[in-house]
Structures are given as structure tokens and as C-alpha cells.
Amino acid sequence: MGGADWDVAVVGGGIVGLGLARAVLARQPGLKLVVLEKEPAVAAHQTGHNSGVVHTGVYYRPGSMKARLCVTGARRMIAYCRERNLPIAMPGKVIVARNEAESAGLREIERRGRENGVEGLRRLDRAALAELEPHVAGVEALHVPTAAIVDYAAVARSYAAEIAAVGGEVRTGTAVRGFAPDGPAVVVETTAGTVRARQVANCAGLYADRIAALASGHWPAEVRVLPFRGEYYVLAPRAAGWLRGLVYPVPDPRFPFLGVHFTPRVGGGVEAGPNAVLAWRREGYRRWDADLAELGAMLGYGGFWAMAARYWRKGLGEQWRSLSRGAFVRALQGLLPELRPEEALPGGSGVRAQLVLRNGKLMDDFCVRRDGRFLHVLNVPSPAATASLAIGDELAARLAEFPTA
Numbered sequence: 564m565g566g567a568d569w570d571v572a573v574v575g576g577g578i579v580g581l582g583l584a585r586a587v588l589a590r591q592p593g594l595k596l597v598v599l600e601k602e603p604a605v606a607a608h609q610t611g612h613n614s615g616v617v618h619t620g621v622y623y624r625p626g627s628m629k630a631r632l633c634v635t636g637a638r639r640m641i642a643y644c645r646e647r648n649l650p651i652a653m654p655g656k657v658i659v660a661r662n663e664a665e666s667a668g669l670r671e672i673e674r675r676g677r678e679n680g681v682e683g684l685r686r687l688d689r690a691a692l693a694e695l696e697p698h699v700a701g702v703e704a705l706h707v708p709t710a711a712i713v714d715y716a717a718v719a720r721s722y723a724a725e726i727a728a729v730g731g732e733v734r735t736g737t738a739v740r741g742f743a744p745d746g747p748a749v750v751v752e753t754t755a756g757t758v759r760a761r762q763v764a765n766c767a768g769l770y771a772d773r774i775a776a777l778a779s780g781h782w783p784a785e786v787r788v789l790p791f792r793g794e795y796y797v798l799a800p801r802a803a804g805w806l807r808g809l810v811y812p813v814p815d816p817r818f819p820f821l822g823v824h825f826t827p828r829v830g831g832g833v834e835a836g837p838n839a840v841l842a843w844r845r846e847g848y849r850r851w852d853a854d855l856a857e858l859g860a861m862l863g864y865g866g867f868w869a870m871a872a873r874y875w876r877k878g879l880g881e882q883w884r885s886l887s888r889g890a891f892v893r894a895l896q897g898l899l900p901e902l903r904p905e906e907a908l909p910g911g912s913g914v915r916a917q918l919v920l921r922n923g924k925l926m927d928d929f930c931v932r933r934d935g936r937f938l939h940v941l942n943v944p945s946p947a948a949t950a951s952l953a954i955g956d957e958l959a960a961r962l963a964e965f966p967t968a
């Protein structure tokens with residue numbers, strides 16, 4: 564082990580860090596691996612605050628990491644949940660075009676889906692859509708029968724149990740505060756003592772860029788993680804009972820978010836959302852949550868202003884929909900015209916970690932960087948929960964490539 568107490572230290576006990584850790588131990592049994600998580604339990608942030616959808620891979624650019632890892636990851640996620648008796652259902656989904664302009668977008672999604680190898684895709688005309696989802700309005704739709712719903716926090720806890728069962732360690736309540744080089748190892752300073760490791764995998768989600776900055780002594784020059792909150796409403800039983808599966812609009816191709824949609828939850832009920840509004844704090848789950856230091860750092864990043872200039876119209880629309888329940892409900896009525904405002908009740912929220920480039924663009928694909936003994940997982944937004952088993956394998960291979968000396 565070259566003098567290090569641990570072969571691998573993983574920062575972050577979300578589904579990506581845990582998925583990586585289980586894959587490392589499956590690939591190299593007996594390796595000494597520790598996961599360091601700042602919260603008292605795993606899955607406390609993005610992994611425990613998402614839509615619970617096993618995405619199929621229709622949206623993503625063919626050849627991208629997202630496309631490749633989502634398609635294989637989705638099949639594996641479904642098999643994993645079934646084998647381990649974790650909650651899962653496969654209601655399928657429709658992506659609905661509401662006018663001719665959206666039909667063109669729908670055709671592009673279908674083309675991508677077929678090229679990515681998504682199974683069972685079927686175009687529905689207005690009548691076929693009405694037969695499948697009688698309450699949903701649209702001129703045509705794409706039916707994606709393999710879309711499933713799961714509980715990603717339960718999946719993450721299952722990964723953690725697997726890690727512990729083969730001798731790995733998951734330390735909760737252990738926040739990483741800094742790093743120091745130490746010969747053939749890195750000393751990881753935490754709120755619960757130090758850990759010496761030969762390699763460090765940074766899977767810190769909303770704080771991945773900050774961990775990268777602590778590792779190198781400076782912020783990554785051309786990227787920053789910005790937090791985008793997604794707010795949900797919950798449908799009242801009458802409206803929830805109308806829907807058979809997941810119902811999505813055709814997303815705006817300039818934006819990596821999917822537009823507000825309807826998602827049945829595996830534990831019951833139907834959620835509507837999430838929107839995508841900038842949060843004033845990385846773990847800002849409520850509208851007025853703010854952290855002055857984090858806000859200052861965000862406003863001091865040139866990419867923030869470039870993003871604001873690029874997407875101001877879209878951003879204002881999303882902010883307005885966040886503040887106005889009426890505006891949110893009107894967006895939902897575009898898909899479900901019979902929905903009454905009082906049938907959409909405020910629900911929970913989640914905060915997405917989204918990498919923003921200096922030119923203001925939102926990084927579309929997953930992004931992983933090697934820097935010496937560090938592997939930084941900088942951008943793993945949706946569909947990373949879906950893809951977590953496949954991402955884990957890919958990252959474990961990257962860690963195994965590192966010279967042992």
C-alpha cells in the first residue's frame with residue numbers, strides 16, 4: 564500500500580460515491596477503502612431529493628457519456644432493484660408534443676433514443692395518446708415503455724450495506740476540510756481526524772468544485788458548480804388518479820433540464836415538477852435559504868454573469884414560476900388541462916449540482932478529471948442516479964489504472 568493506510572478514500576456518500584466504492588471493491592476485493600460523508604447518514608442531498616426516475620437514455624446526445632452510461636446503467640438499475648427487492652415499478656412514460664414546433668423536438672428525441680439503443684419506443688398520434696393517457700393534451704407523443712421509478716435513497720443505502728459487507732468502511736458525520744501531500748499518499752483532514760490514502764475520489768456533489776479547490780489550492784479555473792433548486796408540487800388524489808405513467812413535455816434543447824412533468828412516486832402519489840431555479844446556497848432547499856459566503860463566491864465567478872446574460876429570459880421565467888403558484892399550475896395545465904389550481908399542493912425540493920463553464924454554458928455531459936492522486940467527479944447531474952452502477956464501474960477502472968508505486 565506504499566505507506567498509506569487506505570488505498571482509496573471516497574469523499575461523498577451519495578449514490579455516485581457509494582456506486583464507485585462498491586465497484587472498486589468488486590473489481591479489486593481486499594482493497595482498503597473508506598467513504599467519508601459529512602452528514603449523519605448517506606444519501607442526504609441530491610440522492611435523497613430527486614424524482615426517482617430510471618431514465619432510459621432518450622434525451623442524450625449519441626456518443627456522450629450520459630447516453631452510454633444511462634442506457635447500460637438503467638438496465639442494471641432495474642435488475643439491481645428487482646434482485647434485492649428494493650421498491651421499483653415500471654409505468655413507462657410519454658413525452659408529449661403540444662404543438663407542431665414541439666413535434667420537431669420530439670422527432671429529434673426519438674432519433675437520439677433509437678441511436679442510443681433505447682428499447683420499445685413508439686410514436687403515438689393524438690388518438691393513441693388519448694387511449695394511453697386520456698387526460699393528457701398533446702398533438703403527438705413518444706411512448707417509452709421501459710421508464711421506471713425507484714427510491715434512490717434506498718438504492719444508496721443498499722450500496723453502503725454491500726460496501727460494509729466486503730470490508731469497506733462508510734464513515735458518516737465526517738466532513739472533509741483539507742488535504743496535504745504525504746509521500747506516496749494524501750492526508751485527508753476531516754472533522755473526525757485524518758485519513759491517509761493512496762488515492763482520493765472526489766464525489767462531493769454540490770461541493771465537488773470546492774473539494775477540487777482544496778486539493779489543488781485554487782478553484783478550478785474554468786468551471787464552477789452552481790446549485791439549481793427543483794421545486795415539486797404534489798397532485799391531489801383526483802388528479803393523481805388520472806395518470807397511468809410518467810408524463811413529460813418536450814424539453815428545451817438549449818437547457819439540460821427536462822421541463823416540469825408528472826412523476827408517480829414508487830411509494831405512492833404523483834409529483835409535479837421540478838422546475839429549475841438558481842439557489843442562493845448550495846444546499847438551499849427553501850426559497851429564501853442563502854449563504855453570504857457562497858453567494859459572494861457565486862457572484863464573483865465570471866461564468867455566473869455569462870450564464871445570466873445567456874439565459875436571463877429562461878431564468879426569469881423559472882423564477883416567476885417558482886414565486887407564482889398560478890404560473891406553475893398553468894405550465895402543468897399545458898399537459899393536464901383539467902388540473903385545478905387547488906389540486907397542486909406544495910411539495911418538497913431538491914438541489915442539482917450543475918457545472919457552469921466560464922462562457923456561461925451549462926456543461927451538458929458528465930465530467931470527470933484526474934489530477935495526480937485525485938479523481939474529481941465534477942459534473943454528474945441527472946441521469947447519474949440511474950447510471951450510478953455503470954458510472955461506478957467506469958470510475959473504478961480509472962482508479963485501477965493509477966500506478967501502484
Ligand SMILES: Cc1cc2nc3c(=O)[nH]c(=O)nc-3n(C[C@H](O)[C@H](O)[C@H](O)COP(=O)(O)OP(=O)(O)OC[C@H]3O[C@@H](n4cnc5c(N)ncnc54)[C@H](O)[C@@H]3O)c2cc1C
Nearest residue numbers: 575577578579601609610613614616739768793913947949
Ligand atoms: C430535483 C432533482 C431531480 C432529479 N431527478 C433524477 C431522476 O429522476 N433520475 C436520475 O437518474 N437522476 C436524477 N437527479 C440527479 C441525481 O439525483 C444526481 O445525479 C445524483 O444523486 C448525484 O449523486 P452524487 O452522489 O454525485 O451527489 P449527492 O447525492 O449530492 O452526494 C454528494 C455527497 O457528498 C457529501 N459531501 C459534500 N461535501 C463534503 C465534504 N466536504 N466532506 C464529506 N462529504 C461531503 C454530501 O453531503 C453528499 O451526501 C435529480 C436531481 C435533483 C436535484
